[in-house]
Amino acid sequence: xxVNSKVIKRRIxxxxxxxxxxxxxxxxxASKMRRAVDTAxxxxxxxKLAWDILVDLSKTPEVKLxxxxxxxxxxxxxxxxxxxxxxxxxxxxxxxxxTSLSLKNPDxxxxxxxxxxxxxxxxxxxxxxGVGRKGADFAKRNGYNLxxxxxxxSDTPNLNDILPISQMVLKQYEERVYDKVVVAxxxxxxxxxxxxxxxxxxxxxxxxxxxMLTELGEEDLKKExxxxxxxxxxxxxxxxxxxxxxxxxxxxxxxxxxxxxxxxSASEHSARMMAMRNASDxxxxxxxxxxxxxxxxRQAAITQEIAEIAGGAAALE
Amino acid sequence: xxxxxxxxxxPEKVIYQxxxxxxVSIPTSTGEITVLPNHIPLVSILQSGEMVFKENGQDNxxxxxxxxxxxxxNSEVVILAxxxxxxxxxxxxxAEAAKAKAEEQMKEIKNREDVDFARLQxxxxxxxxxxxxxxxxxxxRKSE
Numbered sequence: 001x002x003v004n005s006k007v008i009k010r011r012i013x014x015x016x017x018x019x020x021x022x023x024x025x026x027x028x029x030a031s032k033m034r035r036a037v038d039t040a041x042x043x044x045x046x047x048k049l050a051w052d053i054l055v056d057l058s059k060t061p062e063v064k065l066x067x068x069x070x071x072x073x074x075x076x077x078x079x080x081x082x083x084x085x086x087x088x089x090x091x092x093x094x095x096x097x098x099t100s101l102s103l104k105n106p107d108x109x110x111x112x113x114x115x116x117x118x119x120x121x122x123x124x125x126x127x128x129x130g131v132g133r134k135g136a137d138f139a140k141r142n143g144y145n146l147x148x149x150x151x152x153x154s155d156t157p158n159l160n161d162i163l164p165i166s167q168m169v170l171k172q173y174e175e176r177v178y179d180k181v182v183v184a185x186x187x188x189x190x191x192x193x194x195x196x197x198x199x200x201x202x203x204x205x206x207x208x209x210x211x212m213l214t215e216l217g218e219e220d221l222k223k224e225x226x227x228x229x230x231x232x233x234x235x236x237x238x239x240x241x242x243x244x245x246x247x248x249x250x251x252x253x254x255x256x257x258x259x260x261x262x263x264x265s266a267s268e269h270s271a272r273m274m275a276m277r278n279a280s281d282x283x284x285x286x287x288x289x290x291x292x293x294x295x296x297x298r299q300a301a302i303t304q305e306i307a308e309i310a311g312g313a314a315a316l317e
Numbered sequence: 318x319x320x321x322x323x324x325x326x327x328p329e330k331v332i333y334q335x336x337x338x339x340x341v342s343i344p345t346s347t348g349e350i351t352v353l354p355n356h357i358p359l360v361s362i363l364q365s366g367e368m369v370f371k372e373n374g375q376d377n378x379x380x381x382x383x384x385x386x387x388x389x390x391n392s393e394v395v396i397l398a399x400x401x402x403x404x405x406x407x408x409x410x411x412a413e414a415a416k417a418k419a420e421e422q423m424k425e426i427k428n429r430e431d432v433d434f435a436r437l438q439x440x441x442x443x444x445x446x447x448x449x450x451x452x453x454x455x456x457x458r459k460s461e
């Protein structure tokens with residue numbers, strides 16, 4: 001019996017030190033999450049204002065730009081945003097599951113809406129860019145064509161982290177290496193709810209942008225929409241609409257990617273926080289049960305000893 | 318009533334917001350423009366430089382680089398910049414160091430890719446601008 005209680009004691013010790021670790025990780029994740037959520041919210045203002053400008057620009061006569069060009073899809077680039085580290089519950093597996101589903105059916109990604117007509121192409125080739133180590137590992141392991149991986153993001157990604165990706169993507173789209181660029185990321189809804197999502201980045205389509213902005217903050221949008229009907233001729237573009245668009249569009253792509261990275265990081269930290277909280281809770285339960293077992297074993301040992309002594313005394317009489 | 322509603326925003330956050338501005342001077346790709354209330358709607362591209370706005374007769378200085386601006390019908394000015402900093406908050410020493418580092422990298426990669434080259438050039442421009450504006454308004458920092 002004494003041996004048994006010793007074993008239980010040791011287990012209690014190990015479980016409670018694990019609990020200490022998970023508790024600490026929970027706290028760290030919680031504070032990082034707050035920061036990431038703040039940043040994600042702040043970026044929304046910029047996205048909204050940039051979108052406003054694009055709306056105003058759309059009132060001008062059509063301008064032809066490579067970034068606005070919609071063409072039949074042959075090559076697709078998927079940017080997979082995941083985390084660098086593990087221990088964050090089902091965060092990575094959710095987004096990877098979602099992505100691999102569409103990677104297995106490449107033709108679905110090839111659907112392109114050209115001026116109202118749905119165009120479908122076969123034999124779509126997909127390349128993957130991994131943001132975060134887990135996604136890159138997944139692509140490598142499963143034999144997908146991983147063209148680049150970015151694994152040095154900070155906890156709250158900023159524009160400088162995004163720039164290499166966006167520049168690469170923009171260049172390749174303009175050079176027609178890819179006909180469609182999709183970003184797979186985890187959308188942050190709340191600390192307990194995150195959803196894996198695929199979003200089209202290029203070509204820039206109005207519907208997608210509108211969706212993105214309604215997701216970003218419906219209240220904000222509704223509040224500031226006393227639609228002033230400005231006449232087109234009232235608007236001045238310096239130097240001209242073409243070059244204004246040339247600066248605005250890449251920024252929009254950057255903002256979208258930044259937003260995806262920020263949402264993903266907010267989701268990662270909250271997923272980790274929840275996972276760690278569950279682990280701590282489980283540890284508390286386990287310790288309680290082990291304590292009960294330990295006390296039972298101790299009591300059993302005492303009872304047995306008394307019985308032995310009583311038995312011995314009875315034998316002497 | 319005749320005031321400008323000014324918003325300065327970067328992708329990372331809202332830097333400044335105030336609807337009691339009398340006038341703004343902004344560096345654009347076609348030269349510096351000064352905006353007064355009731356300006357006609359305008360969209361333009363920003364350039365690295367110094368931005369000044371007047372609030373209650375007092376001048377406020379900012380260093381900004383890259384981005385675009387929109388002036389709306391109702392005296393609303395929106396500045397979407399890549400980088401904005403208040404002049405007296407600029408850390409001149411750090412700007413100097415950053416510029417020197419970028420210039421050094423520039424020398425090393427001279428024969429490599431264009432993308433890197435353009436990026437470094439942008440960094441150098443930005444830091445040079447920060448330095449210029451920061452030095453110019455150094456006295457503001459000390460007086461605080």
